[in-house]
């Protein structure tokens with residue numbers, strides 16, 4: 411399936427992906443308006459540091475055997491049979507945080523007021539996820555694994 | 567090929583889906599003594615609390631069995647398994663033939679032997695029916711006593727408090743949630759819950775439930791009496807092993823399984839609360855009666871029934887609980903008793919924050935996070951994969967600790983982190 415991959419060699423940890431993600435998931439979808447919305451939009455992507463100078467941008471990896479799906483007690487988290495994406499039905503979410511407990515990537519974020527989870531949805535309204543488009547260094551890649559490998563990995 | 571599955575909750579449902587993902591044709595028969603089993607057991611306290619309404623409790627649509635071309639025998643108990651003739655005998659005298667059988671009978675509330683537990687107004691909380699019965703009994707109730715301070719006791723207390731009842735919890739142990747978290751984190755939770763108007767009495771238990779036909783109160787161990795019109799008993803669960811035991815399968819506390827989830831026979835599997843199996847952190851056999859384990863075991867048992875060869879690595883205790891906005895998550899061993907275990911703790915009690923990891927030879931075997939639960943899943947991955955964390959243990963409880971900080975460990979690990987999603991993140995490192 412098409413997913414978002416990060417080339418650690420290129421990631422600066424600048425956080426552009428985080429901002430683009432939050433804005434895309436805001437009501438207005440525009441930065442200067444988004445920061446004034448009553449509910450600050452929440453990012454689903456995280457720029458994380460491996461050490462002082464090496465970084466990675468992570469989010470939901472849409473795991474094949476997703477532990478969050480097995481853990482979800484309300485069937486809010488599920489696999490889309492066609493696309494293989496890990497989807498989240500916010501109406502079913504009860505905010506039990508079982509998915510937070512079971513995600514090895516720490517990819518799920520709590521919306522504490524509404525008591526629901528927010529997660530990467532691969533930007534259904536766009537061809538290219540907002541974080542990938544916003545990445546200045548080309549570290550983020552949207553596509554299938556094979557392409558990512560050809561693009562980014564040493565083929566020594 | 568004929569598959570039979572006894573039990574149609576987390577484990578049974580997951581198994582049906584797993585079998586059907588591989589085998590589109592063969593017959594599947596599901597037997598459940600619950601008439602409408604496709605609900606989430608974990609949500610019944612949410613229903614009782616009024617946090618969700620009834621249509622949210624269903625985790626699969628009504629046509630689930632039809633869509634999966636499974637025959638469902640509902641509201642009927644399986645009474646006996648005949649391993650020789652490969653038949654399940656039902657209470658209604660019918661028989662179900664099988665080539666492969668899954669026992670996913672779950673567990674039942676432990677009966678508290680307190681005198682008076684047969685009075686009207688005493689309930690366990692295990693099934694949707696229980697939640698509905700409690701709800702129906704609430705009208706004339708002012709005060710509720712909850713016996714037991716475990717997850718289900720507390721959830722019941724929270725639900726009934728949300729319904730405006732006067733709620734007291736009696737906990738025999740010196741702390742609440744004693745099977746799940748340590749004393750200090752339990753103290754944080756207890757004080758928080760008490761502030762919201764639920765009374766908690768630790769080190770106290772009911773000697774008797776009093777009343778004529780209906781509950782009128784409790785007589786406590788210290789000689790005092792308490793008024794209440796409803797009692798919820800939450801004293802833990804015991805696995806429903808009887809039919810497996812009678813069939814001659816190996817049982818101890820639960821049904822004993824191997825890493826393929828077979829119960830000592832090539833064609834008989836078990837999954838969920840009823841299973842006793844290897845615990846990754848404890849490194850011994852135990853029962854972890856939790857939803858994620860039931861779903862995962864159901865899936866893997868289903869796949870193996872359909873001819874796959876999947877290995878189940880073992881279970882890990884884990885729980886996530888939130889009351890009145892304060893959340894706690896625990897994984898693995900949280901109350902180590904032996905000196906070989908070391909603990910690292912970081913706390914900020916004025917903000918109700920508490921984090922602890924438990925280590926054995928620089929391998930994390932357990933964790934508790936209170937009110938700062940983000941990234942505990944990353945710790946969970948370290949526990950599952952049993953890697954040496956010497957290099958990161960000192961930062962593991964910092965707020966900035968996240969997946970990025972364990973990438974080097976993943977890269978260096980030879981046999982852990984087998985899932986391809988981990989491998990994909992280190993391709994360019």
Ligand SMILES: Cc1cc2nc3c(=O)[nH]c(=O)nc-3n(C[C@H](O)[C@H](O)[C@H](O)COP(=O)(O)OP(=O)(O)OC[C@H]3O[C@@H](n4cnc5c(N)ncnc54)[C@H](O)[C@@H]3O)c2cc1C
Pocket residue numbers: 483572573574575576577578597598599600603607608609610611642643644645670671672673674691692693717718721806809837838839840855856857858860884885886
């Ligand atoms: C109020 C409550 C809250 C909970 N909260 C959490 C939580 O937050 N997190 C968590 O991880 N877990 C929680 N749990 C535990 C979780 O619900 C169980 O671990 C899970 O349901 C186990 O699934 P299972 O399929 O193994 O068994 P069960 O859910 O017990 O289902 C077994 C089914 O088989 C049926 N059955 C049994 N014997 C027979 C027979 N002989 N013939 C026919 N049918 C039979 C039973 O009636 C039942 O329908 C909670 C449980 C309760 C009651």
